[in-house]
Amino acid sequence: MSENLAVKPTSSIKTIALAGNPNSGKTTLFNAFTKLRQKVGNYPGVTVEKKSGSLALAKDRVVNVLDLPGTYSLAVRSPDEKIARDVLLGRALDTPKPDMVICVVDANNLERNLYLVSQIQDLGLPLVIALNMMDEVRRDGKEIDVQLLSKEFGVPVVPMVASQNKGIEEIKQVIAQGVEANYRRKWLMAPDLEKQLEQIVRLLKHHEGFGEHEAFSEAVAILSVGRTIKKSADSADRFYKEELINQINLIQEDLKKQGLRVRSAAVEARYEWIKSVIHKVIIDHNKQRSDLTDKIDAVLTNKFLGLLIFVGLMGLIFYMIFTIATYPMDWIDAAFGTMSDFVMQTMPEGDLRDLVANGIIAGVGGVVIFLPQILILFFFIGLLQDTGYMARAAFIMDRVMSKVGLHGKSFIPLLSSFACAIPGIMAARTIESNKDRLVTILIAPLMSCSARLPVYMIMIAVLIPGASSLEKAGIMLAMYLLGITGAGVMAWVFKSTLLKRQKPIFIMELPPYRFPSLKAILLHMWERSRLFLKRAGTVILAMSVLLWALMTYPKHDTANANDALKQSYAGRIGAFLEPAIKPLGYDWRIGVGLVGSFAAREVFVSTMSIVFNLDEDEDTAVLRDAFRQAKWPDGRPLFTPLVCISIMIFFVFALQCMSTIAVVWRETGGWQWPLFQLSYMTALAYAAAFAVFHIGRMLGFQ
């Protein structure tokens, strides 16, 4: 390290921030620092993920580590960039201003990575460069003069391989010792621009009371945004004083008259300086390298093979989710069944026993049962992300997604939603643009998830008793396609109305292929499933209790469970709903099933078992026969083929899932979007079921 860095007293560092480009290995370093002592949440008011944890430097010395969102720049064009900038400037609510920044740099991609380093330097915080993935540089036959790089940037540089825990101790030492910010800007723009920049810095210091560094960084941002800036990048969206804006705009006007390229001047000057540094610090021994990534891509993004492999891979993931997952799902089901039996045998008869067995255990079990699917899904998502294939999937699918105004990055969240909308909605975090992410979240539950399967199954069984596998698969496929079509149409509607944006942009880095780290994938799976169990589990628990209460109270003294249910609140809601759902061909009993299904779709089946006075453990054949014999009071059969189809179509479109609503609430940071989603999907489901039922009848179907 350079000698001119004065040592700071060790006690001064309390919070360090990890910054860096996406794909620089920032998360790997964060995990190495914090082990499992981390917290995941959202930054207040925005839906950017906030990760923090603690790093033990010595026995009695722990510092707080903030993992900033991965960004290419601090220019505040995306929520991620804004958060990174706000945190570094100490403007973020609920987040302490870091005392030191560790900028993680991919050593294989120095030029672009150092651009962000240079921007962070402007902020005047003590900075350390973590030069990551040095093994790949060496393997490539290159060398980096670390000392020279450190001298040029005036900050300590620690070479490391975070994925192999190399360099972790060294960087911890640097953090423990502390570094001083002794930054001297080495890039310069044209003299006229520099003069005006100085002018803006002066204005900012005078009018806004900014410090030297904050004023400089802000002035560069103002210059590069052009004259459109009206408010500061403050987290409270505080406006600049009008006088200041006027003066700044005068300067911009003046620069424009001179015909200077203002917007890009700082970017170009920075890159020019970085390039000159790179020329000095990289020693390339091997000019004739064979590019492995290029060779793999020649196959995986090949016009024919690429598509084939892509479809095959997605098919495989699906197959795993729907076949392999069934075994652990059966175990979980059995375990909860045993638990329920145990409670039934040991607890005294009464409401409490009923609540625990049929309310809590059955309700929570109904959610936990999806854990295997979520784990498998996140295993594959982690694998695809870690290897770099995920970016290729976006590359391949972008053309298709663009037809409805989305882009390639929406593909994986939507695909995930076929297993369960919850991980799908969580996976939408990889989409930077807020509007694109929101549209993806809004349409994700239209993908037929696995919870709809039991409903489709029973309805198909009623529709065609003894249906062949081919018939079943055919109807099932039709339902899936209907959901996909609906999602496409709704995405297009949202993108052209509510969430309109002038120009959808899709610019993405294609990272080199890398060997995946099992540890990182397992950690990712653990993190996601913990969130799923915690958030969705609590809501489901509450809803299960509520639903149980609705179906149990008020008590009615009768041996007949059907009559008791009819008298319960749920039964009354069903009866109340009957006029509204009669146009769809449903009676109050189906209404009760629908009420239940709004907690979770598969609850429809178990609720219907209760409605038809069957033991909950009976198999579908019994329920099927009960459905087939069900009649309206006037003797007409209830479950006509048209009603069965109408129910299935209702389930294709309706948002009957408390956990999804809870996750959307969390991911969008408020009630506005989940409620909107619930309304539009219910309306869509009603309209579609209504249309099918009536058009079918007009065509002479039953």
Next chain:
Amino acid sequence: MSPKIVPLGTLSRGQRGTIYDFIEESDTCARLEEMGVTPGEPVEIVRFAPLGDPIEIRIRGYLLILRKEEANLIKVSI
């Protein structure tokens, strides 16, 4: 022969050029610049996606994908 200035999106696979300028001053262009697409930099069309769009380019030693529409905001000299 003087160099020809054409939109990046019109280049064919494997073709190289040098970034010349942008056709407009927009956020999209600013973002591209910050990711290293600046005037004077050599650029190469690596390949097209299987369905024809987006395009994969090599710039500053890394791979970047962007749609033809965005690529056509960039003027290159060949």
